[in-house]
Amino acid sequence: MHGSRITSVGHYQPAGVLTNEDLAAMVDTSDEWIRSRVGIRTRHIAGPEEPVDELAWHAGAKALAAAGLPPDGVDLVVVATSTAVDRSPNMAARVSARLGIPAPAALDVNVVCAGFTHALATADHAVRAGAATRALVIGADKMSSIVDWTDRSSCVLVGDGAGAAVVEACEPGQEPGIGPVLWGSVPEMGDAVRIEGEPPRFAQEGQKVYRWATTQLPPLARQACERAGFALDEIAAVVLHQANLRIVEPLAERIGAVNAVVARDVVDSGNTSAASVPLALSKLVERGEIVTGDPVLLFGFGGNLSYAGQVVRCP
Known part of the structure; x- marks a missing residue:
């Protein structure tokens, strides 16, 4: 039980950008109203052809590339999301297939906005227990798919995207890089x-x-x-x-x-x-x-x- 550390990170956002001015043409709001209440200027919005697993795949691929890690070096994939459409296959399995990870334990975590930090703790615990040596942990959500675009109190808030981290076991004697949750x-x-x-x-x-x-x-x-x-x-x-x-x-x-x-x-x-x-x-x-x-x-x-x-x- 040597602990674990994050060795790389990566992120992805869709190309589509929705500004406050764009929203003002859709609902009764304004740039001043949005900035004064929530501080948001823009948000990235995925298209209908960009499902959650595609967002997660892009972020995961960037994290693996930054770590210099081939797909077969990963033995655990944990995806935090609350906007998956299908129940099976889960997001972790879909992302693993896209990335070519051959035989990982693949699980989703749904703790909504606290999902990534729960998923990171889950991966850390698995590594500490010896059940995994390298994990890919991803937080990905397509909030635009579940918001009511006629409700200005909620639609001004949301955006789409994904972020990922590679978690690896520490060497013996090496200080853990992920603290207790x-x-x-x-x-x-x-x-x-x-x-x-x-x-x-x-x-x-x-x-x-x-x-x-x-x-x-x-x-x-x-x-x-x-x-x-x-x-x-x-x-x-x-x-x-x-x-x-x-x-x-x-x-x-x-x-x-x-x-x-x-x-x-x-x-x-x-x-x-x-x-x-x-x-x-x-x-x-x-x-x-x-x-x-x-x-x-x-x-x-x-x-x-x-x-x-x-x-x-x-x-």
């Missing part, structure tokens, strides 16, 4: 974020989520840092679920990691659910805002009012 949920408030009905539609109680996130999550995030053995002033970056800039900014401030870069990818990508944490992390790495070895706090939260967070070392 802190996870849990508030089941009695689970209906605050919903994807329900036929066809399924995304809805949420925005004020309830805002109050819960900004008051209840800061001490939990600090506890995740403590479990990993880091003081708050040692954290180089904070990557929260990109729900809404009006949640991300006060939550990051209340966590108290004063020296940290705060991911604000929601401004350009919208809320991409399970994709938001790995998408934002991969962009920070790509832009050089964090460097190899930097301790980064990841914290996902949302649907089910579930949460999961851990400190990872930047690949």
